[in-house]
Amino acid sequence: MCSLLPHRSTTMHWGPSLACMLALLAWLSDAGRLVDRCGDLQFPDVVCIDRYGTYMPGVFKREPSDTYRSTSIQDPSFAVVKNAKFLVFDSERARGVLGSQPSVRNMFPVDDGATDAPVYVPDTNELWIGGLRTGDTSQYVVDLGQDNPQPQKRTLSPPIYAANGMRYHSGRVWVSAAGGNDTLQGGPYHPGIYSFDPKTGNSKVEANNYYGWFINSANDLDIDSSGRVWFTDPLHSRNMGVNENAPFIQPAVYRYNPGSGELRVVDDTLEFPNGITFSPDGKTLYVANTAAAVGNTDPNISWEEAGPLKYNSTGKRTIYAFDVTSDGILQNRRPIYTSMDYVADGMRVASNGYLVASAGYGVDILDAGGSHLARIQLDFIATNVEFAGPRRDELWIVGHGQVARAYIGLTGLMPSTGAAKQRLHVQGHTHGQEHIRSICYDPNYISNSGYYGLNCFRDTVHGYYRSDDEARYV
Ligand SMILES: *[C@@H]1O[C@H](CO)[C@@H](O)[C@H](O)[C@H]1NC(C)=O
């Protein structure tokens, strides 16, 4: 017999029989085969799903709560999907998305429960990781300079409780924190927006209420080119065991301006706004709706009784795109992707604009318009992702009980201040009330590090960067 999966096998040395060659020929010409090799990418770690698998021959069935890979299906070629590390849906763009040797591996276990909020700090080459753990106010810190990076726990001063999202901007880490507790650390602690200096560990609260109401469950955030913090506020932190209070206000997406203090709603149409990220040019905002994960919001039920989120497969688990106007208003909400497994959670954009979204037991890679290109498969539920490392070529994936690192063909955007040392010249002039400086960077440094040709920016006396170009990050 010859193998129908032509991995370099020893049968080739024996010389394949005529029947074997015919079978192989038939296999090669079988356009209906559902799952196949992906060019020269390593098989069966990487598999291509033909025509998105939208025609499954014969009998097949997927139960509501099941994963895609557990679909029962007659086609024998589907068997390799179970253990594949990468599923490719767009074979033409597979190389661009995955590179020539994609890899992913689990790095270390973490406390079970929703480990979340990974953020890369370029100043210290560390990855910080938050999470929702009842009563625990520490974060994980991973020194990426190690050969085999391992986490240590560190507590900020004052502590930040239940960091659900974190982003680096201009030397500080901004946090959307979901914890609410009247007695924690000897005083009331409220969900909201916090920030800290990753070098000193000193933190401060930025926004903790909406006209006196507690924020429900600050979940995830991104920061625009003028330093404004856009964050999602669903209702679920009580179900995650980190908030004693029932929700008071509708789920919404907010824009917080650290300069003026203004906190205003930008969207109130999503039942469970969750992961949030801007496109590289800042003109599109992506927000995941996780409504298929259902919580108990009855104010008469305590957080202990409320219980964990339940999964409802007919609920919304869609990523939406919005246009962002120059005034910072959201327009043209449109669904771009419904996650193939569980719910889409934390997201990042790559420097080429592709969207990388954690979703159930894996991470989906979409193009800027939402076309599904590929999926990284995992053995744990992913909650969030972050591009890290000096070249932003390490994709860290955090989730329930585990943290993994992948190397694919995409790199992340370069955040602010990391390039401060590379300034070539700074020129100042006054424009109205603002003192504006032009800052230009060495173009070689820029192209090596993912700036893709953008090299001149302006900033204001407030320290928030503005760009004449398409870039959000300096
Ligand atoms: C609130 O804090 C107390 C410690 O003061 C802790 O025992 C309790 O588990 C916390 N509850 C929640 C929901 O955060």
Ligand SMILES: *[C@@H]1O[C@H](CO)[C@@H](O)[C@H](O)[C@H]1NC(C)=O
């Ligand atoms: C909560 O309890 C109060 C007092 O018993 C009652 O008036 C109210 O209707 C209850 N709310 C809900 C949502 O059941």
Ligand SMILES: *[C@@H]1O[C@H](CO)[C@@H](O)[C@H](O)[C@H]1NC(C)=O
């Ligand atoms: C599941 O979600 C659908 C759509 O939102 C809703 O109609 C249905 O009531 C939900 N079921 C449960 C049990 O929450």
